[in-house]
Amino acid sequence: METVFGSLKHYEKGGVQAINANPKHYVFSNVFEVASKSKPYEKVAVAQNIKYVLEALRTEGNSPWFAADHDEAAIVMDGEVEVHLIQPDQPAVPAGVEGSVKLAAEPKGKKMGWMKIHRGHMALLPKGAAYQFRSAAPGVMLMQTIKGGCTVEKWADICQTA
Amino acid sequence: MSTATLTSTASSVVNQEGYQTFKIGQFTFERDEYFAHILYPGNRHIMPIEAFLRALMRDIAWGFFYGTVNFDAVFGTINHYGTVEMYVGLNNEAYRANHQEYVETFQSKDLKKVFEAILADWTNEGFDPFAAPEETGLAYGRKHGSNLKAVQRQRLAAKRMVGLPGDLKMRTEEDGLPVNRQFLDVPQDKPELHPEPGFEGQVHAVNLFAYLSRSDVTWNPSVVSVVHDSLLCPTTEEHILPIIHGNDRVEWFVQFSDEIMWEIDDKTTGRPASKVIMKAGDVAAMPADIRHRGYSPKRSMLLVWENNDGTLPQRHASGELKPYPVEF
Numbered sequence: 001m002e003t004v005f006g007s008l009k010h011y012e013k014g015g016v017q018a019i020n021a022n023p024k025h026y027v028f029s030n031v032f033e034v035a036s037k038s039k040p041y042e043k044v045a046v047a048q049n050i051k052y053v054l055e056a057l058r059t060e061g062n063s064p065w066f067a068a069d070h071d072e073a074a075i076v077m078d079g080e081v082e083v084h085l086i087q088p089d090q091p092a093v094p095a096g097v098e099g100s101v102k103l104a105a106e107p108k109g110k111k112m113g114w115m116k117i118h119r120g121h122m123a124l125l126p127k128g129a130a131y132q133f134r135s136a137a138p139g140v141m142l143m144q145t146i147k148g149g150c151t152v153e154k155w156a157d158i159c160q161t162a
Numbered sequence: 163m164s165t166a167t168l169t170s171t172a173s174s175v176v177n178q179e180g181y182q183t184f185k186i187g188q189f190t191f192e193r194d195e196y197f198a199h200i201l202y203p204g205n206r207h208i209m210p211i212e213a214f215l216r217a218l219m220r221d222i223a224w225g226f227f228y229g230t231v232n233f234d235a236v237f238g239t240i241n242h243y244g245t246v247e248m249y250v251g252l253n254n255e256a257y258r259a260n261h262q263e264y265v266e267t268f269q270s271k272d273l274k275k276v277f278e279a280i281l282a283d284w285t286n287e288g289f290d291p292f293a294a295p296e297e298t299g300l301a302y303g304r305k306h307g308s309n310l311k312a313v314q315r316q317r318l319a320a321k322r323m324v325g326l327p328g329d330l331k332m333r334t335e336e337d338g339l340p341v342n343r344q345f346l347d348v349p350q351d352k353p354e355l356h357p358e359p360g361f362e363g364q365v366h367a368v369n370l371f372a373y374l375s376r377s378d379v380t381w382n383p384s385v386v387s388v389v390h391d392s393l394l395c396p397t398t399e400e401h402i403l404p405i406i407h408g409n410d411r412v413e414w415f416v417q418f419s420d421e422i423m424w425e426i427d428d429k430t431t432g433r434p435a436s437k438v439i440m441k442a443g444d445v446a447a448m449p450a451d452i453r454h455r456g457y458s459p460k461r462s463m464l465l466v467w468e469n470n471d472g473t474l475p476q477r478h479a480s481g482e483l484k485p486y487p488v489e490f
Binding site for chain 1: 322323324326344345347348349353354355356357358361364365366367368369370371372386387388389390391392394411412413414416417418419420421426428433434435436437438439440441442443444445446447448449452460467468469471474483485486487488490
């Protein structure tokens with residue numbers, strides 16, 4: 001029996017069949033559909049629980065450099081991504097700031113290394129480290145993080161409304 | 163409504179089918195070859211033994227979980243994180259309308275002890291209440307043996323991320339966890355890691371889908387990644403969620419693979435609210451005012467995402483927070 005995963009090229013979407021409920025309350029979307037309409041590395045919130053979010057990213061080309069003052073996690077849902085890590089000489093993000101912060105450029109610091117991950121792999125983006133994603137072909141990534149200045153909210157555009 | 167706060171009062175005798183009978187507070191639990199009997203002042207509730215043991219297994223393993231664990235439309239528990247309400251009819255519209263509900267409050271540790279004893283005694287050799295029906299034997303019959311290894315599994319929870327040194331271990335063949343029969347096509351490769359010297363523990367990634375493919379249990383979320391109170395709790399699902407879960411906060415589902423259909427009912431009355439069909443890549447919130455039960459025809463991978471903030475139940479109960487997570 002085949003295990004069915006989705007991809008940018010092929011996904012099927014379910015949905016909410018309301019009996020006595022408002023479908024909007026289920027905030028229903030699909031990460032592949034969201035990424036198919038996103039700009040590269042746009043961090044689109046697909047789930048929010050108070051201050052925490054899950055973001056869907058379209059991985060394509062090289063991303064800006066990001067950093068956060070807390071751990072984050074990245075799960076590849078489609079495609080292959082390199083994650084390059086630097087330990088900045090100076091903190092890239094002020095203490096207490098929540099969410100991913102986009103850096104102006106590659107920070108000065110020690111190279112920590114890199115990893116190549118593809119569908120089903122989950123990577124740690126450690127607190128304080130600067131990171132850049134590199135993807136030769138379009139893919140999709142799900143990020144566990146905290147809502148921040150880079151988080152894009154467009155719920156009405158991505159979610160089932162009726 | 164009847165409510166009493168009691169300390170532990172468990173006791174047991176053995177019946178003619180070989181099973182112990184358990185008492186706590188005014189509740190008595192009996193089993194025969196096919197059914198669990200839950201006796202409470204003036205009445206009794208009956209459940210198929212297989213369904214009862216599957217629900218009991220989750221309630222114990224999850225430490226009474228978040229919010230309400232309905233074993234069926236009548237019986238269940240509500241977690242107050244230190245104490246637990248055990249009830250008959252509390253979340254059933256007809257019982258409530260006719261004042262037939264019955265509730266007692268217990269110290270969590272006391273009820274856990276009794277539940278664990280019931281599960282240990284009533285689970286026969288060959289039956290694993292955590293396994294999919296096709297992967298286990300039957301729960302029925304007179305008492306024959308036990309399956310302590312299955313019912314005493316520890317809950318898996320990463321402190322930071324699965325696979326990190328000193329954290330939750332990845333599942334392996336060597337640990338007796340082969341790839342499940344329904345995930346044989348899931349790649350088992352590992353991420354390429356290229357740490358610079360001194361950063362070996364920090365350049366970290368794992369094959370999460372491979373980890374899930376080796377799960378030997380169903381409907382049992384386990385924490386794999388932690389960002390403060392944000393917990394990624396993926397799980398593998400097959401057949402029917404053995405409980406009807408009414409959360410005391412919003413939780414979220416991301417379908418990693420295959421398909422699950424969710425039946426959603428009103429949390430308090432049990433009236434049908436909606437059905438949610440989730441296919442690979444779909445994301446849906448489960449609002450704080452519903453109860454849900456999932457149906458997974460093929461073993462599937464589901465990400466359950468929880469917010470572990472201990473203030474949320476009270477903030478939802480008081481109306482400070484709306485039951486749904488986003489306004490748009």
